[in-house]
Amino acid sequence: MGRMDSAVDGRVLAVHAVSESPVPKLNPQGLKDKKPKDYLLRFVFGASISAGAALIGLKFPLFGGMFLAFPAILPASLTLVERDGGRKEAVIDAEGAIIGALGLFAFALVAAFGIQPLGAVPALVAAAIAWLLVSIGTYSGVMVWRTATKTAPKGPAPG
Amino acid sequence: MQLIAVALKALAGGTLVVAFSALSDLLKPKAFAGVFAAAPSVALTSLFLTVLTTGPAKATVSSRGMIAGATGMIAYCVAASFLVKRFGAVPGSVMAWGAWIVPSMAVYWLFMR
Numbered sequence: 001m002g003r004m005d006s007a008v009d010g011r012v013l014a015v016h017a018v019s020e021s022p023v024p025k026l027n028p029q030g031l032k033d034k035k036p037k038d039y040l041l042r043f044v045f046g047a048s049i050s051a052g053a054a055l056i057g058l059k060f061p062l063f064g065g066m067f068l069a070f071p072a073i074l075p076a077s078l079t080l081v082e083r084d085g086g087r088k089e090a091v092i093d094a095e096g097a098i099i100g101a102l103g104l105f106a107f108a109l110v111a112a113f114g115i116q117p118l119g120a121v122p123a124l125v126a127a128a129i130a131w132l133l134v135s136i137g138t139y140s141g142v143m144v145w146r147t148a149t150k151t152a153p154k155g156p157a158p159g
Numbered sequence: 160m161q162l163i164a165v166a167l168k169a170l171a172g173g174t175l176v177v178a179f180s181a182l183s184d185l186l187k188p189k190a191f192a193g194v195f196a197a198a199p200s201v202a203l204t205s206l207f208l209t210v211l212t213t214g215p216a217k218a219t220v221s222s223r224g225m226i227a228g229a230t231g232m233i234a235y236c237v238a239a240s241f242l243v244k245r246f247g248a249v250p251g252s253v254m255a256w257g258a259w260i261v262p263s264m265a266v267y268w269l270f271m272r
Contacts, residue, residue: 142190
């Protein structure tokens with residue numbers, strides 16, 4: 001484990017070198033590959049950052065709020081993905097997380113400006129929908145770009 | 160009461176993280192599954208419980224702070240994708256924490272303090 005696929009090396013985005021269909025599918029094998037301790041590790045990471053953000057938020061709610069978007073779970077996920085699928089898969093997972101992080105930014109904006117005027121539950125539902133729409137929209141855009149740049153015919157040679 | 164709220168947030172946050180992780184493991188391709196690695200699992204439970212225990216005003220302040228953290232999260236993921244490629248998952252994802260701290264603190268310091 002450790003060396004990158006030569007097709008991925010040298011490209012800006014590893015996802016551009018993948019030939020797999022971009023259409024999302026269910027993969028039950030992915031769950032079967034995981035051990036209970038993998039999920040326990042993620043639970044501990046998630047619970048720790050939630051508790052940390054809550055404790056800081058008791059005295060400093062604005063500063064504590066920053067830790068609601070702390071990347072505590074991603075290192076655990078990337079480590080498990082690298083263990084099960086190799087470094088190339090971990091890099092692609094991290095690139096997918098960029099898209100999710102753009103959605104997370106949209107979530108924070110909608111929650112910050114929506115809780116007071118809309119009420120807590122409608123605003124948090126709207127924020128979750130904003131996360132989903134931005135994430136799925138950006139994923140679709142990236143995959144259309146990937147397909148277009150892979151299949152675009154080359155122009156005539158100069159001269 | 161405050162410590163019970165902290166414990167509830169930890170329990171709910173950990174549970175939702177596991178739920179999103181399981182969803183991510185259940186999906187392919189990997190680029191799409193990765194989207195769920197940055198799901199607002201901790202934020203959703205923490206903000207909801209903050210509203211229940213202390214009211215919407217404090218949740219609004221927390222979610223304003225989250226804008227700074229989410230800016231850092233974008234930078235973290237960009238940095239992690241390069242650093243994991245170069246150094247591997249464990250060192251790469253730990254080194255990328257620096258890319259979260261700098262923009263998060265910068266946005267907090269410049270726009271929110």
